[in-house]
Amino acid sequence: MYTIKDFDKTALIFRDEKITYKELLQSKEKYSKLLKMKKEVKISIFAENRPEWIYTFLASWSKGGTNVLIDAMATSDEVAYILNDSDTEIIFTTNKNEKTLFEALKTVKNSKEVRIINIDKIKEEDFKYDIGKYIKSEDEVGTLIYTSGTTGEPKGVMLTMGNLMNEINNTIKLGMVEKSEKLLVVLPFHHIYPLTATFLIPMSLGLTLVFVEKLTGEEILKIMNKYKINLIVAVPRIFELFHKSIMKQINSNKIIKLLHMISKKIYSLKVGKILFKKVHQKFGGEVGMFISGGAKLDKEIVQDFWAMGFKILEGYGLTETAPIVALNSRWGKIKAGSVGPAIPETEIKIVNEEILIKSGVVMKGYYKRPDATKKVIKDGWFYTGDKGYIDNEGYLFVTGRKKDTILLSNGENVNPEELEKNIIKTSELIKEIAVIEYNNQLLAMIHPDFKFARENNILNIEETLKWNVIDKYNLKASNYKKIGDIRIIKEELPKTRVGKIRRFKLKELLTETKKERIDIEEPNTEEYQIIKEYLKDFMQKEVYPDDHIELDLGMDSLDKVEFQNYIEQTFGFKINSEEMVNYSIIKDMVNLIEKKKLKIENKKTDWKELFNKSTDIELSQSALLLKLLRVVMKPITKFYFKLEVKGLENIPNEACLITPNHQSFLDAFLIVDSMNYDKIQKSYFLAKVKHFQSDFRKKIAKNSNILVVDINKDVKVALQKSAKLFDYNKNLILFPEGARSRNGKMMNFKKAFAILSKEKNVPVVPVVIDGAYEAYPIGSKIPKSKKIKIEYLKPIYPENMTYAEIQNKVQEQIQKRLENS
Structure with a gap:
């Protein structure tokens, strides 16, 4: 059965303290003196990763116990569920987890009979029982591990000593770990994957385990460099974080990016290690291999790391299979995207896309759930619930979860x-x-x-x-x-x-609905109360200090402009877009206001005042390019699209807003083609600044009646510039949906045009574009020859109308016309 020998070397490194194998074995024997019990008693371990976790685990086995493993970060409800279901009689915990445990015990049946041992409060006189000499048989349950509950209520998985020994012996044959290596422990032992891969397997061979307490990139790299780590066993999430950080640096340098692309083509570990020596040095310079499991790893990550000289072994398994049943061998061929062939003494087959396993690693069953066991173990085969396929070389590829x-x-x-x-x-x-x-x-x-x-x-x-x-x-x-x-x-x-x-x-x-959070302490300041009452009225929602203005309160870009302007009017200082991003939580925003305020004078947003502020805009030198475009487009629109235009007489001579629905990429060109030269001359489009950054494109804008604005960065300035156009008796062509239709249906109109119309007292001309989506739907490469109609409806004047009334009336008129066409 499972044994650890005195390898005459360091076994564990925890908080810079080195513990030898001899000391570990002595501690195991000492901890067994804490236990007086019958065999197969359920002993729960509810503790964070630390040397005492290992002593406790091994001591339990030496007395014939069955270890029940509980996540150190579990809630009191989750702990109570496991204690009740597992019939735990003894539980090891720590100061860090004691409070949660006591809360859990309030709902545990027969909780008075559960013996609690706090590792941090053990006294010498507690080590009073005889040292155990019990050797568990292959058929006895070694550990009871509860499934993670990705699909529902967790079930206790009974893994026998035979299951675990099969797993250990067969993965060792594939070179999963080697005796001389130092292994980084980053995953919690309560899960079967780190239990076997970072504890039971490596310690049976005499590796040195180095613990990491803080799972930050900085801390991991610090430990790796300090102790010259050779091997990391982790989950995809950790490798994804490494990959993201490294690739960001590689992609920022054209030469290094090119070298990585070349190395990826060559696909040689030796070449990659030479080219990316600095990356290896960041990991301590001694890392020979990564092992990934617990979830599927992106194929591209495997290839990118290989190009940098890092070998990644990906494996596959489940809690019910102890866990590894397939693994890419250290010495064999590795296929990116595959979890490798079956480990020795294991059969894998695919039935109706589902992966089935037959092996000595398959669990005894679910604890106290014979019916659930029968559903997954049939005729000796374990039905995993995972989908996949096996290629002609016997490599397994996992494609997903059936239930997902x-x-x-x-x-x-x-x-x-x-x-x-x-x-x-x-x-x-x-x-x-x-x-x-x-x-x-x-x-x-x-x-x-x-x-x-x-x-x-x-x-x-x-x-x-x-x-x-x-x-x-x-x-x-x-x-x-x-x-x-x-x-x-x-x-x-x-x-x-x-x-x-x-x-x-x-x-x-x-x-989930937003519940009243009575436990949150609200700031008792005048500034907070003013902001809270304003937002409550403005957004028609309850407001709390930790609310995010966009994600909790639902502010869109225009709402934020109003909020910015309100802060300026009320507190006397300008809050810029960058500050709106950095202080998007209400309590943080209030703190900023308290520091920067020049006055307190509660005033609501005055759009008219905002639009009348001095703003510089650069009008086009001419509409020459638009006129040329009209000449070029005319035969296309006439013969290919059979464009039909109605209602041009509805465009007034005074400045106005022209608001078409947005069906396709053709819309702006169609609007230009539909107008006469006089209307083109005085009509402007809005365009995003990112499309007109080069000198050449800026010249195009100047000769095409295009007003360039940074809508994403500063909506307020964009609106001010738009409003300024009307002072020069110009028209503004604005697509109120804000984006092209994705399915041919009209989207809701945004209210910016209604605010402009009301505050600048300019009429709105609704424009109906019909057929453009059918001619050129989004995603198409070449427009189809389809009939397109454009109709300019009678202008809507804003007198005696609210923003919402203007917005709704324009949208309803266009929608009605489309439905009747």
């Missing part, structure tokens, strides 16, 4: 992990993402990287994600894989400790 597969109403199957990986790699603004089916469409739940947003001055997170990330993904995705909507999630997504998303909890996040 989304079945759409059209019969298509979608693997959410595939979509999530494709989307997250396109933007650093996404920290976490989960795709689910919601209201008969695919919905992306996104937890943004707020630090990245601040560093890059991204004021409107949701708009940026929707149009710069998801929309670009949708253009390339198959129809059934397109994302229909997004939800921004303020907190991290629910995950297991090894980083797997707990998908069954995702929809709860969407249906």
Whole structure:
């Protein structure tokens, strides 16, 4: 059975203290003196990773106990569930976890019979029982580990000593670890993967384990350099963080980026190690290999690290299989994207896409759940619930989880992990993402990287994600894989400790209502009360100090402009866009106001006053290019699109807003073609500054009646410049939807045009574009020959109308005309 010998070397390094194998074995024997019990008594370990965790685990076995492993970060409810279900009689804990344990014991049946041993409070007189000499048999349960609960209620997995010894012996044959190595311990032992891969297997061979307490990149690199770590066993999430940081630096230097591309083509570990020597030095210079498990690792990460001279072994398994059943061998061929062939003495086959396992590592069953056991173990085969395939060389490829597969109403199957990986790699603004089916469409739940947003001055997170990330993904995705909507999630997504998303909890996040948070202490300042009352009235929502102005209160870009202006009017100082990003939490915003305020005079936003402030705009020297464009477009629109134009007489001679619906990329060209020269001469389009940064493009703008604004960075200035046009008796052509239709249906209009119309007292001319979507839908490369109609409706004058009334009337008139066409 399982034994650890005195290898006459350091076994553990914890907080710079070195513990030899001899000292470890002595501590195990000492800890066994804490235990007086019958064999197979359930002993729970509810503690963080530390040497005493190992002593306790081994001491329990030496007395014939069954170890029940509990996540050190579990809630009191989760702890209570495991203690009740496992029939625990003895529990080891620490000062750090004692409070949670006592809370859990309040709901544990027979809690008075549970003996608690606090590792931090053990006294010498407690070591009073005989040292155990019990040797557990192969059939006895060695450990009871509760599944992470990614799909529902956790179940206790009974792993026998035979299961664990099969796992240890067969993975050693593949060179998973070597005796001379120092292994970095970053994962909690309560999970089966780190239990075997970073404790039981390496300690049976005599490796040195080095503990990391703080899971930060800085701390990990510090420990690796200090102790010259050779091997890291971790989950994809950790390797993804390393990869993201390294690739960011590589991609910032054209020469290094080219070297990486060349090394990727050569695909030689030796070449990669030479070319990227500095990267190896950052990891301490001694790392020979990474081992990844617990979840699927992106193939590109494996290839990128290999190009830098790092070998990554990816494996596959489950808690029910102790866990590894497939692994790329240290000495054999490694296939990026594959978890390797089956380990020795293990059979893997695919039935109806599902991965089935037959091996000595397969669990005895689920504790007290014979029916659940029968559902997954049939005729000696364990049904994993995972989907995959085996290639002609016997390598296993895992493609997803059967229960996670989304079945759409059209019969298509979608693997959410595939979509999530494709989307997250396109933007650093996404920290976490989960795709689910919601209201008969695919919905992306996104937890943004707020630090990245601040560093890059991204004021409107949701708009940026929707149009710069998801929309670009949708253009390339198959129809059934397109994302229909997004939800921004303020907190991290629910995950297991090894980083797997707990998908069954995702929809709860969407249906949760904001409850009154009476435990949050509100600042007792005049500034806070003023801001709270203003926002409560303005956004029609309850307001709390830790609310995010966009994610909790739902502010859009225009709301933020109003809020900025309110702060300026009320407190006498200007708050810029960068500060709006950095102080987007209410209590932080109030702190800023308290520091910078020059007065307190509660005044609401006056758009008219804002628009009348002095603003410089550069009018075009001529509309020459627009007129030339009209000449070029005329035969195309006439013969190819058979363009029909009505209602030009409805454009007044005075300055006005022209507001077409937005169906396709053709719309602006069609509007130009539909007008006569006089109207073109005095009509302006808005354009984003990022499209007109070169001198050549700036010249185009000057000769094309294009007003260049930075809408994303400063909406306030963009609105002021737009309003200034009317002072010169110019027209402004504005697409109120803010973006092209993605499905041919008109989107809701934004209220900016209504504010401009009301405060500058200019009429709005609704414009109906019909047929442009059918001619040139988004994603198409070449426009189709389809009939297109443009109709200019009668102007709507803003007198005696509110912003909302103007907005609704314009939208309704265009919508009605489209429905009747």
